[in-house]
Amino acid sequence: MTVSKAETLPIRSGGDVVRVRQRVRALAVEIGLGLVDQTKIVTAASELARNTLDYGGGGDVRAEIVQNGARKGLRLTFEDTGPGIADIEQAMTDHYTSGGGLGLGLGGAKRLSNEFHIASTPGMGTRVTIARWK
16 A cells, blocks of 8 residues: 555644634545535544544544555554543444444544554553544
8 A cells, every 4th residue: 555645733722623624625626526525524434533632632533645556545543642541342233322423433533544554552541543535
C-alpha cells in the first residue's frame, strides 16, 4: 500500500471537529468517492473526532490518501493520550455512551467504514484507524 498524500489535523476544540469533517469531505471528493461513501466516511470521522475531543481530551487525526493496487482509499487515524478505554467490547456495542455523544458510537463508525481498527490502553490513550475505499 502506498500513501500519495498525508496530513495531520489537530483536534483541540469543537471548531477543529468541524474542520476535520470539512477536510475529510474534500479528500473523499478528491479520490472520487460517491456521495453515499463521502457521507459515510465524514459521519464516521465526525463521531471519532468528537470522541477524541470529549473522551480523549483532544488529539490528532492523520488523513492519508492511500492506494492498494488499482484501489484508492482514504485512511484516517485518530489518536489521543487520554484515559483510554477499559472495555473495548462494551464501547463497541450499539447505543453505548459514556457521555452525551451522538449515540452512533464506535460501532456505528465501524459500520460506516470498510476497515476499522481500535487499540486502547487505559491511562495511555486510544488509536482508531478507519478506511473507506473507492
